[in-house]
Amino acid sequence: MPAPLIKISDGQIIFKGINAFSNLDFCWDSGESWAILSESGWLQTAFLETLRGNTVVKSGTVTRPFANQYLSAKRQRKEVASFRDLMAYVSQRYEFRNKFNQQNFYFQQRFNSAESEETETVEKYLSSVQSKQEGPWTLEKVLVLLNLKHLREESLLKLSNGETRRLAIAAGLMRQPDIFLMDHPTTGLDIASRAAFGEIINAIQKEGVQILITCNPQDIPLGFQKIGLLDHTGLAKVWDSSQFTLASRIEKEKDWNWALLQELLPQEKPIHETLIALQNVTISYQGKTILDAVNWELKAGERWLLKGANGSGKSTLISLLIGENPQAYSQNIWLFGRKRGTGESIWDVKKPTGFVAPELTRFFPSNQTCKKVILSGLFDTMGLFKKVSTEEEELALKWMKVFELESLANQPIHRISLDQQRWALLARALIKKPQLLILDEASQGLDLAQRKLFTNTVQKLCELSSISLIFVSHYPEDVPDAVDQIFELPSK
Known part of the structure; x- marks a missing residue:
């Protein structure tokens, strides 16, 4: 033996x-x-x-x-x-x-x-x-x-x-x-x-x-x-x-309080018909081309799947859309009706967009609690560093109630489970009622039941609100039915 x-x-x-x-x-x-x-x-x-x-x-x-x-x-x-x-x-x-x-x-x-x-x-x-x-x-x-x-x-x-x-x-x-x-x-x-x-x-x-x-x-x-x-x-x-x-395998079903969720989501139609317009966008680092002459247009209310193999430039493209990439100023990029590099502040760029990626939790200071992380979404900062109003505090509590995070309000974000971290990040992205939500492998690392719940939740977000969506996933089964358009970056 x-x-x-x-x-x-x-x-x-x-x-x-x-x-x-x-x-x-x-x-x-x-x-x-x-x-x-x-x-x-x-x-x-x-x-x-x-x-x-x-x-x-x-x-x-x-x-x-x-x-x-x-x-x-x-x-x-x-x-x-x-x-x-x-x-x-x-x-x-x-x-x-x-x-x-x-x-x-x-x-x-x-x-x-x-x-x-x-x-x-x-x-x-x-x-x-x-x-x-x-x-x-x-x-x-x-x-x-x-x-x-x-x-x-x-x-x-x-x-x-x-x-x-x-x-x-x-x-x-x-x-x-x-x-x-x-x-x-x-x-x-x-x-x-x-x-x-x-x-x-x-x-x-x-x-x-x-x-x-x-x-x-x-x-x-x-x-x-x-x-x-x-x-x-x-x-x-x-x-x-x-x-x-x-x-x-065995799977379990779970649902949230959808009525409360709908109350918190944006319902009004965006002012601008075109939220994103990219014209021949090319990004290079040290002579290596990451994005090559990319053209893409996303209109209000559309829900897109962003595809591409590892290393195809998805993260770089997203960085342009969320205001994190300094090369955006030299490119033909329009966000929410305004060309990048025409006097807008970084906060003007960030305010209409909610963003979730699994690695975000690494960049919050160790003293940031679940509630503070959610509230930081109102200010587009990696943590909460200012006093909030009573109304803002109540709004965060409602989002914690939606995703059943109330008992974790004062727990450091790094000490709660991976799935709880993702719901906190999603609440952080949605608390400011964004026009556009970008989910970059947001259910990555979750187990089957949690991934199914995440997919169902994103589907409900689309059904219950006017929000536009860019969804990134390597798993076809994770893509909500509401996502009906595809933009694929070529492999290098």
């Missing part, structure tokens, strides 16, 4: 002070790769953190035989060591530091060519990753495997979401792990990259690395032997990959 790598028996597991599992049994045998499913993304993260030793085991046992030989050798040499030395982990909250080992980035920084150079390049970042043991992974090998070779001299801040995800996986490999844990690793990857992910997994496994991932059912890559379904008891079901079908 194969030797177990990690074994959990009758575990009562506490994660972040909350009971996660009441009776968790799990045996990970050598040579097996696992895909872990759940209705709850929080449970998936709790499971991974249990494997990593970052939860409280109130009762039961967790053993990690895979590290026994390594730890024994270290003890004989009287060296400090941990089983974590042999693990790599890619979370959904990956963060990078600048050259001064600080995380004081701001959202606009990636679009300012000089300031974005404060971060390391892809090559320097990967070269700096430290490992506790020798292994097969070289810089060149991971650059090729994760399709990063053409980005080796690129600043980390200039990477797209999908490219950043591939970089995080590459950094994990540079640790030379025996065990590789990944929390929704295909999040942010385009359709082609997700399809190729099974080949990446296969190449990693061939080097003897044991892999366990969390994911949604439709994202299980080829090559995984075991599939498990978590609930609050533990592993509720286990399948061999040949036995699993998408019909095996």
